[in-house]
Amino acid sequence: MLKLISLFFGISSLGLAQNTTLTITVTGIKNNSGKLTAEVYNSKGKFLKSALKTTSSTIKSNTAIVVFNDLPKSEYTVMVYHDENNNGKLDKNFIGMPKEAVACSNNAKGFMGPPKYEDAKFSLVADSKITIKMNDKL
Template sequence: MKRSLWLFIVALLAMQLPAVSQIANAAEPEVAEIPAGSGSITIRITGLRSSDGNLSLALFNAKKGFPGKYERAVRKAQISVAGSQHVVVFDDVPYGTYAVAVQHDENANGKLDANFLGMPKEGVGTSNNPKSKFGPPSFDDASFVLDKKAMELTINLRYL
């Protein structure tokens, strides 16, 4: 009798294990696999209010430092605002998730000037052109996935 009770319990548990296992698998979030490789990111900057100064761009692959800590960026570029087109290309970028930040340093003093509240006096922009209510946009709002040989972004500068 004891043996048949144990067999019954084991059989009952064996029937429940697949259901428990399916629930655990269903709760795991799906993570899209990014293929191996690298590509180029072409960034067009629009909406400049003047042709003075420089544009600084930073490519980030993590939340840490985005959007204002350019020293934490994986790639950086600076171009003159002179001219009618403002394009920067980051070549040979490993596939992955990124966000771009742009600053228009109108007075070419090497920093983003801000008012007493910390709001930028000069133009700023990020990839995806997210609408921000208070403070800078988050990495998640500005992020995109590079998973092909070439992609193009347009960033519209905003002056607050």
């Protein structure tokens, strides 16, 4: 009986632990220099502060594709930036505004600052593909 209960809970937990893949296509990048960096956030408090995962990709024909594997089903936001000088960071001016092109999921745009978390969030419940159009600044 104990083995049967263990088997049941083992099978049940497999269904809960299914992770997803998020594929992001970024269009409208102004040139092919440097790389495209994408950051995934999994909470409002960490949005644009502390990414859950980060990855980069080469740019070809003003488009880049990045893939995040093993993301638990949840709510997320994505911020992408064109690391044009390939220095591994988003360059900002003296007041903290991005000097390199950036964009967010849902093509969310901010007014006098970054977009709101609520405008950029989306639910990831299965393998998904999203497209983000690059802007000059947040």
